[in-house]
Amino acid sequence: MEKLIQAIYGGIVYGSIFGMMALGLTLIWGALRMLNLAHGSLYLVGTYIAWALVTLLKVPMVPALLIAALGTAVVGFGMQTLFLNRILGKPGWDVGSLIVGVGVGMALDQSILLIFGPRVKQMPPLIPGVYKIGRVVINYNFLVVVAVAVISLVLLSIFLSKSRHGLAIQAVSQQPDAAQLMGIPTRTVFLIVMCISAALAGLAGALLSTVYQVQRESGANAMLMALVVTIFGGLGSVKGTIWAAYLIGLLQSFLMVYLGAGTALPGVFLFMMIMLVIRPSGLFGLGEAQRL
Amino acid sequence: MLKVTNLEAGYGGSIVLHGVSLEVRDGEAVVLLGPNGHGKTTLLRTISGLIRPSAGRIEFDGKVLSDMSPAEIVAAGVVHIPQGDLPFPELTVLENLLMGAYLPDAWKQRKQKLEQVYELFPVLRERSNQLARTLSGGERRMLALGRGLMSNAKLLMVDEPSLGLAPFLIEEVYRKIRDINKSGLSVLLADENADHIAGFADRVYLLEMGSIVSEGTAEEMLKNEALLAAYLG
Numbered sequence: 001m002e003k004l005i006q007a008i009y010g011g012i013v014y015g016s017i018f019g020m021m022a023l024g025l026t027l028i029w030g031a032l033r034m035l036n037l038a039h040g041s042l043y044l045v046g047t048y049i050a051w052a053l054v055t056l057l058k059v060p061m062v063p064a065l066l067i068a069a070l071g072t073a074v075v076g077f078g079m080q081t082l083f084l085n086r087i088l089g090k091p092g093w094d095v096g097s098l099i100v101g102v103g104v105g106m107a108l109d110q111s112i113l114l115i116f117g118p119r120v121k122q123m124p125p126l127i128p129g130v131y132k133i134g135r136v137v138i139n140y141n142f143l144v145v146v147a148v149a150v151i152s153l154v155l156l157s158i159f160l161s162k163s164r165h166g167l168a169i170q171a172v173s174q175q176p177d178a179a180q181l182m183g184i185p186t187r188t189v190f191l192i193v194m195c196i197s198a199a200l201a202g203l204a205g206a207l208l209s210t211v212y213q214v215q216r217e218s219g220a221n222a223m224l225m226a227l228v229v230t231i232f233g234g235l236g237s238v239k240g241t242i243w244a245a246y247l248i249g250l251l252q253s254f255l256m257v258y259l260g261a262g263t264a265l266p267g268v269f270l271f272m273m274i275m276l277v278i279r280p281s282g283l284f285g286l287g288e289a290q291r292l
Numbered sequence: 293m294l295k296v297t298n299l300e301a302g303y304g305g306s307i308v309l310h311g312v313s314l315e316v317r318d319g320e321a322v323v324l325l326g327p328n329g330h331g332k333t334t335l336l337r338t339i340s341g342l343i344r345p346s347a348g349r350i351e352f353d354g355k356v357l358s359d360m361s362p363a364e365i366v367a368a369g370v371v372h373i374p375q376g377d378l379p380f381p382e383l384t385v386l387e388n389l390l391m392g393a394y395l396p397d398a399w400k401q402r403k404q405k406l407e408q409v410y411e412l413f414p415v416l417r418e419r420s421n422q423l424a425r426t427l428s429g430g431e432r433r434m435l436a437l438g439r440g441l442m443s444n445a446k447l448l449m450v451d452e453p454s455l456g457l458a459p460f461l462i463e464e465v466y467r468k469i470r471d472i473n474k475s476g477l478s479v480l481l482a483d484e485n486a487d488h489i490a491g492f493a494d495r496v497y498l499l500e501m502g503s504i505v506s507e508g509t510a511e512e513m514l515k516n517e518a519l520l521a522a523y524l525g
Contacts, residue, residue: 164390164399171380171391178378181340183366183395183443 002134007257008250013142013211015249016149020204021226022233022241023153024197030173030236031193033093037101038079039201040223041108044216046072046202047209048112051123061126065148065206072202073195079104080194085187113216121214126207145207152203153242156196160238169193173236228272234282244283293318293478294339294370294447299348301338308334310502311348316447321470321479323489323510326499327524332482333375335499336449340372341365352447367395369446375455375482377436381425385416388424388435392442402442409438412468430461437468447478454483466492486520489513498523 021043028036046068053064083104087096125141132138160166171179172189180186204222212218225248233244248268255267275283294316302308308331316322326332337343339350341362350357357365380388389409393402410417413434419427424435433453440448450469454462466488473479473492481493489496489510496513498506500523506513513520 164394167383167387167391168394170383170387171394174380174382175378177342178374178380179391180342180362181366181372181374181378182391182439183363184391185361185363 002136003257005133005136007254009136009138009142010253010256011246011250013146013249014252015246016146016153017204017208017222018225018229018249019153019242019245020149020200020207021222022229022245023156023238024200025226025230026233026236026238026241027169027193028197029230030238031169032084032088032097032190034084034097035101036197037098037223038105038108039101039197039226040219040221041105042072042075042198042201043205043222044112044219045075045108046205047214047218048116048205049202050206050209051121051214052116054123055121061210065203068206069199069203072205073199075108075202076194076198077191079198080191084190084194088187088190109216109219118216123209123214125210141210145211148207149204152200156200157238157242165189165192228268232272232275232282237282240283247283293320293353294480295349295351296335296339297349297351299335299338299345299350301334301343301345301348303334303343307346308502309338309345312499312502312504314497314504314507316478316480319473319476319478320494321473321481321492323493323496324480324482324499325486325489325496325513325520325524326482326484328484330500331502332484332499333451334502336372336451336480336482339365339449340370363395366443367397369444370449371440371443371445371447372449373436373440373451373453375451377432379424379427379432379435379439382423384421384423385427385435386420388439389416389420389442392439395443398442398444401444405442409441412441412471413438429457430464433457433461433465434468437465437472441472445477447480448472450479450481452482452484454488462488485524486514 021039025036025039028034049071050064050068053059053067054061059067079100083100084097087093087100126144127140129140130137131140160170168179168184169189169192171182171184172186176186208218229244229248230241232248233240251271252264252268255264259267296312296314299309299312300307312335314324324332324335334343338345339357341357341360345358348358352368352370355368357368357370360368380391383391389406390402393399393405398405415431416434416438419431424432427435453465453469457465469479469481470492493510495509496507497504505523506519
């Protein structure tokens with residue numbers, strides 16, 4: 001019983017964070033047909049902004065999280081306007097956008113190394129304290145992380161399905177030519193998507209910095225899991241991504257609790273391979289991934 | 293209203309339109325006739341800003357469209373219903389229609405416009421919460437027209453509204469477009485046969501190999517069967 005609670009609790013925590021990361025990836029894939037390989041680095045930017053604000057500048061936690069999300073959005077804005085806009089709509093976009101992702105990612109990673117150095121850093125928790133159910137320790141900090149993640153996922157879903165600009169993002173993703181004929185400015189929409197996606201990555205990074213140690217490798221790990229989730233959920237599908245995030249989160253958590261931490265990653269990848277054999281376009285993928 | 297002068301345009305290096313000139317006046321229904329692959333769609337796509345012209349001029353109500361972005365051209369009142377409808381497949385019918393009213397001025401009036409569109413196409417009201425990809429061919433065509441009407445269009449450009457539809461549906465679609473035209477909207481319609489000119493078109497242009505080879509009123513064109521047969525077969 002305690003193991004079960006532990007596993008479910010862990011799964012929800014992982015799932016929420018995977019969801020935030022993966023949703024950013026999937027939004028960009030849907031709108032721009034680009035796999036943003038800099039996504040993990042954007043996560044790292046959020047992490048370090050939050051750490052610098054909280055520990056160096058003594059900014060309180062909540063504004064620090066917001067500034068981290070905003071700051072990362074600004075980096076995404078720069079990536080779009082400085083690099084991606086130049087190759088947008090030109091032949092070779094597929095490969096070009098991948099290269100931009102790798103390049104921007106490297107530049108960000110190395111800048112972080114230069115500025116903050118290689119030492120692993122520690123963030124204080126959002127809210128200290130724990131709650132115990134039998135031998136299961138529920139960390140208040142984790143609960144806040146989950147709450148923030150879930151709230152941002154819900155707000156984003158509402159934005160995408162109800163607001164004029166959110167619907168326009170979906171329209172551009174599904175049928176860019178028709179979207180242009182409705183007067184939707186596609187480039188502006190791409191920019192909005194990039195900023196939202198970066199903000200999500202930055203917020204995820206900032207949130208997780210209160211859970212794990214702050215180190216440069218965490219960006220790559222987060223990117224890897226986000227990629228697994230998006231592939232699993234069907235690239236470009238918001239609904240599929242959110243489902244997949246919690247599914248993979250729970251899977252990882254159950255493997256950790258019942259079979260040991262070492263089995264988690266191999267298990268997740270094995271599961272993904274089986275899944276891709278059975279359903280190559282993902283859980284909710286629609287062939288050429290048109291859904292957003 | 294719309295005035296196209298010596299327009300030259302194409303894809304990449306190859307020119308498709310060789311100095312096309314045509315005009316649509318206020319309230320008119322103009323049909324652009326021509327066989328497949330002779331530049332009708334290219335002409336409409338150039339007018340709506342999806343393709344940049346390499347030479348020539350497009351004017352609408354005194355504004356020069358040839359320098360504008362597609363969004364600005366829609367805002368000016370020129371709305372293009374594309375060939376093949378191009379619905380947003382994973383949005384509902386209602387959401388598709390709302391996207392037709394994306395621009396701020398149209399968005400403010402979206403409720404009235406929605407009522408008007410539902411009145412003209414009752415089937416869209418019935419289907420309003422269905423995903424667009426679940427619609428039949430005829431319903432998709434109605435959706436494409438309805439979506440175009442959600443904007444503040446002054447000129448509606450319709451590209452081959454008969455494409456891929458059963459004959460009885462084709463009649464209905466043309467009847468709807470005629471109603472739209474009667475309600476005061478100018479229409480420029482591209483078509484590959486002359487079946488629907490009578491009782492619909494005010495004037496007709498014949499486009500071949502990217503050039504206008506003939507123009508006239510609908511009556512004049514219909515009398516000249518030899519000409520139509522020669523070009524359209």
